[in-house]
Amino acid sequence: MDQKYEALFTPWKVGNVEIKNRIVMCPMGGTSLFGWFELTGCKFDKEAAKLFLERANNNVGLIIPGIAPLRDTFWGKWLWQNPKMFEDLKEFMDEIHKTGAKLFVQLTAGMGRSWAITELVGPLHKNKFTRTIMKPILDTSHELASPSAQPARWAPDIICPEMTKEQIHEIIEAFAKTAKLCKDAGVDGVEVHAVHEGYLLDQFAIEFFNKRTDEYGGSFENRYRFAAEVVKAIKESCGDDFPVSLRYSVESKLKGFAKGLVPGDPAPEMGRTMEESERAAKYLQDCGYDMLNADNGTYDSWYWAHPPMYMPQNCNLNDVAHIKKFVDIPVVCAGRMEPDVGAQAIAEGRIDGMGVARQFLVDPEWITKIIEDRIEDIKPCICCHAGCFNFSSSKGHYNTQDLTDTMGLARCALNAETMQSTKHYIQPAAKAKNVAVIGGGIGGMEAALVLAKRGHKVTLYEKSGELGGVFIAAAAPSFKEKDRDLIAWYKRELTKYPSIEVKLNTEVESIEALGADEYIIATGATPNRIPVKGVEKGIQAIDFLLNKPDVGENVTIIGGGLTGCEIAYELYLQGKKPTIVEMMDDLIVTKGVCLANTSFLRDFFEANKVPVHLETGLKEIKDGAVVVAGKDGSTFEIPSDAVILSVGYKSKPLAEAAKNVHIIGDAQKVGNLRSVIWGAWDVCMKI
Secondary structure, eight states, X not given: OOGGGXXXXXXXXXXXXXXXXXXXXXXXXXXXXXXXXXXXXXXXXXXXXXXXXXXHTTTOSEEOOSOEESBOTTTTOBGGGOHHHHHHHHHHHHHHHHTTOEEEEEEEOOOGGGSOOBTTHHHHHHSHHHHHHHTTTOOHHHHHOBSSSEEOSSOTTSEEOBOOHHHHHHHHHHHHHHHHHHHHTTOOEEEEEEESBTOHHHHHHOTTTOOOOSTTSSSHHHHTHHHHHXXXXXXXXXXXXXXXXXXXXXXXXXXXXXXEOOTTOOSOOOSOOHHHHHHHHHHHHHHTOOEEEEEOOBGGGTTTTSOOTTSOTTTTHHHHHHHHTTOXXXXXXXXXXXXXXXXXXXXXXSOSEEEEOTHHHHOTTHHHHHHTTOGGGOOOOOOOOTTTOOOOOOTTOOBOOOHHHHHSOSOOSSOTTTTOTTTSOOOOOXXXXXXXXEXXXXXXXXXHHHHHXXXXXEEEEOSSSSTBTTHHHHTOSTTOHHHHHHXXXXXXXXXXXXXXXXXXXXXXXXXXXXXXSEEEEOOOEEEOOOOOBTGGGSEEHHHHHHHOOOOOSEEEEEOXXXXXXXXXXXXXXXXXXXXEEOSSSSSOOOTTSOHHHHHHHHHHHHHTTOOXXXXXXXEEEETTEEEEEOXXXXXXXXXXXXXXXXXXXXXXXXXOOBXXXXXXXXXXXXXXXXXXXXXXHHHHTTO
């Protein structure tokens, strides 16, 4: 192992519990051991248990599963009223402890105004009759109960009710009872969720959200009273030596309702400031918390707690390291942490543990690979959130995530097996076949690897001189270093399988001459062409990303989808003056693109005064300008040194599907990396 990682592998203690190394698997929605979205009531989640056991066998020090609601979302049963679940948990803890890992169960008071109301549930809640009818099954008013009446984060037209003191006391009692059951089941500690990320306890702590006039609002002590009473109740129930961690946001990075502070935004902090955080961290420690599991942000600034690729690596480290100066308990830092940086911070005493979340979904063996000095073998997380947390929203829409995704969080766009082990798995083929894969993009490369693992012989054809396909262009912006690492990872993986032959600079015009048993068409899609005057003067997005032509200073991007916005962001970073023209009423309205990603771009453009023209269409591209029309039909010109066209793609398969001809990825239907990779598995498992 490289010496620079050594500090990660030193033991430490949380309370009296010794942990073998400094790597903490942070909680992720969808990885609760008690189920995440169970219509029949919470039950012990065997799929999550399998996920954690595999990571425990690969050298993680401390595991913290995703939030376990104290009260079932459906039917309203309290977690402590389900003894069978804790019997299952005890058996699981015996297996975890055999690996040498430790595990804390994260318990949540609730989400309040941050509850991700879906397009399905929103209208049912707004109608008093349907809200009453469905209350025994799904009590939306309880789920949305907040410190004060205020707009919901995901649905500003819905006002969250104020939580009663009786409800607060019920929750505190439930923390104590549930923590005791966890302790009796052999769990090493619990984590209280959370004075963090704008969840319920954090809403009580933040004056911007808490307008109460009783003992749970107003003064500093009153606002933090709920969190303080929770840890005191747990300690009374479980004893002072039972560790209680707190998920904690150092700063809120809050600009206003549904508005966050992107890095560099000079606007004032409307939530927890660093000055208050210095006091709060010490106060919460003195109340009984044994560890701070820390980062930054709220759901209004979600990109701090769930950093997309636009956020700097190790984005929360300086703030978390600062807050450690004010406490004596261990402090863990999470947020795009890089192992070498985390190790250095630990060695310097700036933090005590390195928190990592989504990298565990992509590659369960990444810690083992560090130990074995196989860094290049680590499959990188690209911070896309497409499989793990694709809660999406845009103007006028609540959470537009599909129900199947709501029921199955913590999956991974890049690893089809994660939390889907009964759907996607490697099984030796009944008969080895010769398979031709046409197209060397991500879909083609993924298909080749799955087929080879199953025992097939694969020939991969790529018409260009480089593997990667359209993803080469997608990975071109400066902030996409992890995307470029992913392409390099695929290229190396392909060389490990003698049964895979790669033929570059080989264009396949007809599959008949290839003489294979099976064919997989992974030829991707082609850019849409829009019929407007002067369109030939524009630059296609893919050509701009691949060829990086000189575009001058003033650049207009036609299309405010994800690609168009990323191009505008890259141009701004280069010192250019981008302008976005979009026909829809908001940027990035596509379902399945996480709000953490989209809200960063929206907030960034607003904070940096990047012109965005919504509900506006392109009429003509002229020399030095574009002509566009607004919603009212009036036209105006935007001075432009260059125009970049980012108006989507259309599928273009090489051949039609047949019994032994399979079309995957964008060639089948334009999607994203998740649909490409999961679709490749769906096909390749059947060959």
